[in-house]
Amino acid sequence: MIDEKELLPRILHGDLKAFEVLVKQYQGLVFHVVNRIINTKEDKEDICQEVFMKVHQHLHRFEYKSKLSTWIARIAYVTAINYCKKYSSDNIVAHPADIENYSFTEENPGKLLDKKDVTEYINRLIAQMPEQYRTVLTLFHLNEFSYQEIAEITGMPEGTVKSYLFRGRKLLKEKLSVYLKNELS
Structure with missing residues (x-):
């Protein structure tokens, strides 16, 4: 450092x-x-x-x-x-306002990857997300910035940062649950 x-x-x-x-x-x-x-x-x-x-x-x-x-x-x-x-x-990539009409790759995750590729799959899902969700998820989880720091970086209110983080995680969770169901089947 x-x-x-x-x-x-x-x-x-x-x-x-x-x-x-x-x-x-x-x-x-x-x-x-x-x-x-x-x-x-x-x-x-x-x-x-x-x-x-x-x-x-x-x-x-x-x-x-x-x-x-x-x-x-x-x-x-x-x-x-x-x-x-x-x-x-x-x-x-698409603006979060369009999230209801937003779709991820429709490929079957089970066919795309094996257990070693979960991280790659998650990164692919994040890459397909609207830019604001991608940015907030990356800054929070990969770069370990606080809500306040992300708000400073993006110029968004702190509440919006929290909301985008929540929605982004929810989208990831939904897509990962499909992957896990296919993986366990």
Whole structure:
């Protein structure tokens, strides 16, 4: 773990090695956030680079009011969402308002995988979810952000974060129960 209060001044004074340390520390987080919003590999790579350019460019604005990871995740989230809005509606998955009309892959999960592939199946289900559910589930369960931090990152009210997390889990539970029934049959 890096000491942010020591590292950030070095970056602000032009230390590229210090910035490289920051990138290595947070590249996984940035990729997770971007990966759950953007569909194409090339776009994911471009957006991740853009995120770190923005981090470097705006680092002087970071005021330690939140964790650095929260601030960077917020930049990643906003950059990915703005990219989707600007370039293509094909890059972003359905909005949660459409959830009643939303369908997952109709493939038989039992035929798709064996027990070793449950994680892959769960990731596939998450990838098919509306963007807001995907993002909230990822930030909470994979990146271990709190409700408040997710609210800061996404700009959603904390109650909305909790609601999306609840609904996303419910959808996963429904689809996993089908898988488990087929697996146990």
